[in-house]
Amino acid sequence: MLCLGLGLAACSRTRPPKPFPFELSSITPAATGEVAVTAGPNGNTKLAIEVKHLAPPARVKQGAMVYVVWATELASQATAQNLGALRVDANLEGKLTTVTPLHNFDLHITPEPSPTVEVPSGPVVLKVRISRPLSGSAPFGCDSESDRQRSSRPIALAHAGSEATDQ
Numbered sequence: 001m002l003c004l005g006l007g008l009a010a011c012s013r014t015r016p017p018k019p020f021p022f023e024l025s026s027i028t029p030a031a032t033g034e035v036a037v038t039a040g041p042n043g044n045t046k047l048a049i050e051v052k053h054l055a056p057p058a059r060v061k062q063g064a065m066v067y068v069v070w071a072t073e074l075a076s077q078a079t080a081q082n083l084g085a086l087r088v089d090a091n092l093e094g095k096l097t098t099v100t101p102l103h104n105f106d107l108h109i110t111p112e113p114s115p116t117v118e119v120p121s122g123p124v125v126l127k128v129r130i131s132r133p134l135s136g137s138a139p140f141g142c143d144s145e146s147d148r149q150r151s152s153r154p155i156a157l158a159h160a161g162s163e164a165t166d167q
Contacts (some may be wrong), residue, residue, distance in 0.1 A: 009091065021128065024123065029039055031052070032052050032053055035124055037056060039132070040127065045130070049097070050094070051086065052092065052093050053093075054094060057111035060111045060125060066087060066114070067088065067109050067112070067125070069112065070082060070108050071106070080120050083098045085115035102130075111123070
């Protein structure tokens with residue numbers, strides 16, 4: 001019983017998972033970015049998005065005024081959800097913190113004429129696949145009973161196309 005308690009305590013003290021890097025795009029080849037993903041309130045997924053070297057939206061698509069961040073559930077015929085506007089400053093940098101009820105989804109950024117558009121119309125300039133475990137009340141990064149029983153080694157989450165590994 002004491003070992004299980006220590007394992008749970010160790011899991012709750014692990015470092016936050018590494019951010020998910022965006023895939024590079026030929027449309028905006030200098031742009032880079034990453035998404036820090038954590039468990040949010042009410043079982044939601046909290047996203048902290050940061051981008052650098054992202055050209056102003058009007059240079060990517062005529063008439064575009066803002067970048068919009070979209071989440072599309074990994075289900076057939078899923079509809080993209082507008083998660084908010086990502087405004088780029090004079091240094092070509094932008095940040096957005098938002099939440100979604102989704103746990104496994106594709107996240108992509110498009111230039112749009114308005115932050116309130118309901119369907120993406122611009123080209124995808126950055127994208128990444130997010131996979132977050134369903135774990136009830138367990139801290140983010142502790143996605144199974146076996147993870148909670150492991151030693152204090154932090155657990156890395158799997159990015160698209162890779163497997164989770166101990167660090």
